[in-house]
Amino acid sequence: MFKKPLADAKTIASLRGSDRRKLKQRVVADFGLQLEEGELLVPEGLQSQKISTHLNEPGVVYLSQEGDPLWFSLGKGTDGALIPTVYTLWKKPDLLPFLSTPAAVVPKLTGGADLMIPGVVQHSVPLAVDQLAAVTQYHRDRRGPPLAVGRMAVTSDTLREADEKDRKGKAVYVLHTWKDCLWSMGVSSKMDVPEPREVPRPETEEGPIVQQEGVDAEGDDLVDETAKLQLEDTPQSTGGQQDIAAEQTLESAEPAAAVLSPEDVSSCLRSALLQALQTTLSSLPPSTFPITASTLWSNHVLPARPVQPLGAGVPVDIGVMDIKQSTHKTVKVFLKACAKEGLIKLKETKGDVVITAVYPAHPAVAGHRSHKTVQSVEEKRGKAEERQRKEQEAEEKRRSELRIAELWKPHGPTVGWFVAAEKDTSHLYSVADIKEVFNAYVVVKGLVNAQVQQYINVGQDDALAQAVHVKGEEQAEFMKREDALRQIREHMQVWHEIRTEGGEPVTRKGAARPISVVVKIRQGRKACTLITGFETYGLAADDLAQELRKACASSTAVEPLPGKTTDVEVMVQGKQIKAVTDLLVSKGVPARWIKSEDLSASKKK
DSSP states (O other): OOSSOOSEEOOOEEOOHHHHHHHHHHHHHHHTOOHHHHHHHSOTTOEEEEEEOTTOOEEEEEEOTTSOEEEEEESSSSOSOOEEOHHHHHHSTTSSOEEEEOGGGHHHHHTTOOEEGGGOOEEESOOOTTOEEEEEEEETTEEEEEEEEEEESSOHHHHHHOOTTTOOSEEEEEEEETTSHHHHTSTTTTOOOOOOEEOOOSSSTTOOEEEOTTOOTTSTTHHHHHHHHHHSOOTTTTOHHHHHHHHHHHHHOGGGOOOOOHHHHHHHHHHHHHHHHHTTGGGSOGGGOSEEHHHHIIIIIGGGOBSSGGGOSSOOOGGGSSGGGSSSOSHHHHHHHHHHHTSEEEEEETTEEEEEEEOTTSHHHHTOOOOOBHHHHHHHHHHHHHHHHHHHHHHHHHHHSOEEEEEEEOOTTHHHHHHHTTOOTTSOBOHHHHHHHHHHHHHHHTOBOSSOTTEEOGGGOHHHHHHHOOTTSOOOSOEEHHHHHHHHHHHSEEEEEEEOTTSOOEEEESOOOOEEEEEEEETTTEEEEEEESOGGGTOOHHHHHHHHHHHHTSOEEEEEOTTOSSOEEEEEESOOHHHHHHHHHHTTOOGGGEEEEEOHHHHHO
């Protein structure tokens, strides 16, 4: 919600004493607090500021006298739910029920992702859909401070019943996180994260705590279970955020660290070289050699390191699989050992070594069993992050896009039919609404043709007959259902509605017309692009001309349309259809409502 800077922020104003008391009473009532706790969370000197998120959703932020955001609400008016910020949750960590997640998932949450079900380790019960909840970092035997607040996407029963095969989907829709743009508004944004506190016993005032199935009370099985869930390449593991939480958890969850001896690390690195000899090194042409030791190491050996070495069953922090942690201590000594084994051929030059040949046909390479590599995990994570980014961009585009609906109002001969159907004649109806009214009417009146079900006996009902009658033609006895619906719409008055995310819908009489973007030849041989019909979509001519001047790096002008008293056109020098279309789409105008045409070629002919 606040992963990007606010679209608009009004002047900060001090809250009146009466308003502060009302807010405090509301906090005490909504969150079941004592009066003294209300004083702590709604302090003296409180200030308010009206804001708009980057998605243009209006809201109000309540700030402390020092300037730290303590509460916020979203939506128009003052009836939106009060939501505590992370600043407030650090003052009273048990204000909301909680869910804990591994350390590796936290950066994804602060980056704008929602919390997925696979990332939940522990949670309070009961939890209901749409209930406010805090998200903490998982610590064994301790409770981390709240780092995010959001609304539940599922119930605690759903979380508790989920097993490895169906643990997918979102657990929490995150609204605000530590380090997001709302947090950064505060003067205390540089403050350190509080230390984890002792975990209360399962039955406390905070309610019982549930460890996800497959994880014991001490948390020792957390990594094993999470690793199995996230390493298995199942068809269900396709969600971007789910994959990210999975792969990240493998590398960073605290209990996952496995202890490797120097001999184990040497074995891992040798296994990585064997894997590289089977794959990347075997495909290199002879002209590639000689290659430097650093190239072999960084491009082939390091990416081929195993994720789960030595059949340990748990992932290992790749930081421990370093040459300095092995028995060899240096890359040069390691390569010499591999050359002695006959896997590669070396040549010393000026105290360093270069690889002059590799031997993929060596028996040790042939007998090597392929493993999942660090590179494959990183590539999978990268693809998951890219999917997530594209999904978020598509969602933001969808939410910011104007929604245009065609509507119809009862008019002329259709008014009597709507009265007969006991419907409001001043209401605006969509296609689906008209169809629903029509279907209910013909059923109640028994107008469906007995022989052919798709025909309606319109002649048996005077009101319907008038609504579908075409002037100048004979009165129809029966019509196809689709034809009757079309005739009713044609006799109604056409309207349209344009709605933006978080804004009030704008309803106008007449059919919605697309924006016209036309290239014409003017003043001899000069081509120019003319844009008309944009007023319907809430765009101002002067603002549009100014933005097009920058986007097209060309001169623009606003001129009245010939024969029109109110409508204007924006003119841009040159053939600028693509640039104009891209700008209109970025403004939220759906591409299907932009009609472009190049008339310059026909003019030249």
